[in-house]
Amino acid sequence: MTLVYIHSENGLSKAAKEVVTYAKKLGDGVSVITNGNTAADVLTQLGEYGASSVMVDRSVSIEDHQQLLDLVVFAAEKTGATTIIFSHDLTAKAIAPRLSVRLNAGLVSGATDVPNESNAIRVNVFSGKAFGFVKVNSAQRIVSLLPNSIQPEITGSVCGVEEINSGAVTGRIKLITTKKPEGEIALPEAELVVSAGRGLKGPENWGMVEDLAKTLGAATACSRPVADIGWRPHHEHVGQTGVAIRPNLYIAAGISGAIQHLAGVNGSKVIVVINTDQEAPFFKAADYGVIGDAFEVLPKLTEAIRKFKAGQN
């Protein structure tokens, strides 16, 4: 049996469908354990992606990693799972390593594919500059799947949902406040990203980056110096020492494409580079390039997207 942990506040995320699809591909039968407020008639749709049953414990909080760990341990024992799957997000980073020690089970974090013919799992190493293939030597294994690595696939029909009480105990970490900027798209999960660097000259010029992002429905990102000088918040910093992202589309304006920057974005499916300097190294990593001034190109691109979207409706 393969056990999948998903969080399901406010419905089923794409990441949740991805991990269930991934588990289904392992071919062992799939049980899902979750918490959160999503109604049973929504959770039942996980069956379409391959789940044979879903267990939900409404009393466990997404914020309490200690409780979540207990919840997953409880479900692993109950199902006798030999593989436990997470989406490689912030929750997985907090609990999967603890679970590895608790169960004495090898952990593969950031998997980008199903196990190959010799049962090794591909992960990104050297900040995306290479792949590694990891084999698990223990009887049980834990895998966290990098978001956007596989596409959700509908292969079945709705499944049963069981309300459970795992008896998970409250952890020792006390939550004081949560600050979540409204309306912004979270960068790590974004499928479209518009990013800008020092070529934008100052924070007052980010309006055109935000306009393009809003028109596209994209998240915004930036290069490291831009976050370091405080033009943009730290959580937007992508690269080897910032967030690593792999959206479907990454648009980079006024970013030179230093090796450390590329390390965080080279998993993107398609890269568009806008730069005044035709020698900018970023063009070597790009699929589409525009040699030009971001101050002129960005508004024009925004306009073209707007026209395109209007034409589609």
Place this chain on the structure above:
Amino acid sequence: MKILVCISKAPDTTSKIAFTSGNTSFDENGVQYIVNPYDEWYALVRALELKETLGGNVTIITVGNAVDESIMRKALAIGADDAVRIDAEPKDAYYTAMQIAAFAKNQSFDLVLVGKETINYNGSQVGGMIAEALELPFVSLASKLDVADNVITLEREIAGGVQVVEVSTPAVISCAKGMAEQRIPNMRGIMAARTRQLTVVPAVEIQELTSYVLYDLPVAKSACKMISPDNMDELVQLLHNEAKVI
């Protein structure tokens, strides 16, 4: 405050990444090693700042071979008080974490700090594993860290925002950007670090739960298609029809 900072070596960010022995091991030829940036810039510097305001002692620990002592000296030059090396090849995150946990077990550290991930294996595993082995609370991806009266106040990253949390010492924290600023060691620190005594501890027996069996390099991108800055409609059409991303 008694603080343990876990540091790892990592290839310099400009290193050429290549593999040898039939793609089964990293080619170290010509590679310069540095202290993993998250460990140095955030975990170590914040530990030193806490010591400077609250008093106490900062010990750095690494699992590695004698050749890795240069990164220990770098950490001492920046200001660490003691440096410990567990004498073993760090086989995987679990092996490394269990070695550190075995060392830390009876030492009553108030804080154990790790960087949020290494830039070579990017696993984000070691901190949580140490916490579980020591049965301590673990706060991952903290971007702020303060301590007063044995209560640690942290900001941690969550999906689309940040959260303020509190936990009593002792605890294990993984440190991310925002927590501190990089410190460049001065000449006096560098000279003093050269002759400092390094503690070497034998490894304990730990099983290898995972192994890296093979490496591979991504295929190079095909040539970039150039589009005139006056023809953004064409770019949009290509993104829609050819790349199929919008």
